[in-house]
Amino acid sequence: MLEPEQKREFSQADRTAGGTPSASLLSGVEAFLNRFCPHPDVLIPCFEAQPGRLLRRLQGETLCCDKEQAFEFWIVERGEVWVHKDDAVITTRRAGELVGEAAFYRTTDTGAAAPLRGATILVPDEATLFRVDKKFIADLDLRQQAVWHETVARVLTAKLDEATESRQKLKSDRKDVELLLSRFVTPEGRSAARAALADGRRSSQLDAEACDAVVWFSDIAGFSTFASGRSPAESSRTIRVIMDLQAEAILSAGGEIDKFMGDGVMAFWRAPDPERMATAAEGQGSEFGLTAVNGSAQA
Structure with missing residues (x-):
């Protein structure tokens, strides 16, 4: 990954990811702004003026890796990407969604050049993304920066709501499982199973x-x-x-x-x-x- 101060060199594929800017070119970006931005008209010209930030990634490519420094994040313009952790897909981000921003805005240790990512982002099929970094944000005027940061705040709030809803569903599912187990497993057996899970053990690791x-x-x-x-x-x-x-x-x-x-x-x-x-x-x-x-x- 490049330092934020460095100028990124784009490959020919990066430069021609979407061709000449047009309404269809930025359909994913516009969908993102229309969903989260309080004033889309303020930011749309900033994206249309920088087609060189559109990146095309092919099937199977890795957008970023877990524990890498996060110098940038992306708006999915076309296609989708997978957020991957511990050999499992945590979530999927599709056209019109932001990905990688949590690591970018994460607090860094003193002296660190950038925060570290907490997951790997993979491209399951061909995808086009708009790259956002510190230079992109710094080039915005004060009003545009204010609108941009409010937009990101709305994205993070929506994802927090999504995580809260998922957590509540998991708690409800757990209650259902506990109720089912209580019909067929003794309290001693349930306690042993909970203790094994609390220790981080799984069925394949339990000794006979x-x-x-x-x-x-x-x-x-x-x-x-x-x-x-x-x-x-x-x-x-x-x-x-x-x-x-x-x-x-x-x-x-x-x-x-x-x-x-x-x-x-x-x-x-x-x-x-x-x-x-x-x-x-x-x-x-x-x-x-x-x-x-x-x-x-x-x-």
Whole structure:
């Protein structure tokens, strides 16, 4: 990346990215200004007067890399770019959107030439972008600078609102997952899973654990014959009722459901010592409530 004081040398592809300036040339820039700028007419001439700042990037090119110094940012004129972090696409920025500005405006350490980027920006297909740097901003008159900075503030506010909305959705989704897990996993199992996630571990990194356990298998006798004479909807409703009864009984007895298998259930009770082995065995015995399950299912 170049220092902000340096004059950028443009390749022929950069110079001819869009040809002669026209209304269609700056359609993405105009869309951006019309959406975020309080006075588009003040800034549009500044963009139209500098076609050399239009950059064309081809499929698969990298616009910038994570941890690079941020001397510039871009308005997407045509196409789209991907903001990429930790082998995943965080978001996509399309024509009429600003990208890379958060790093450009980030606070820098004392003595640093520019702030560092927090993500890589990739071009999935051919794209055209308008490059903005300190020189572009410095060449604006005072009114234009005021309008420009208000425009960027509006962009950052919109992105903050977008992030807040996404965060709220994630919190709602997490509550739904917790509710679902609470039906099939014991509090001990949920606590272990949360602890693993809090430590930054993922399923592929979890070590196997050897443990004595009492294992439960159940199967609904005659269910295939029962279902063959009924509609899929009726069979589904019946199997749900029976599975829910078993799940409630297993969990109330301290067991953990491993999986549902058609009309069968597999569950287990951890039994690392003789006392808990006896308790687990009792959980599957007369106190497990099988009579209640069978009676409710038949009803």
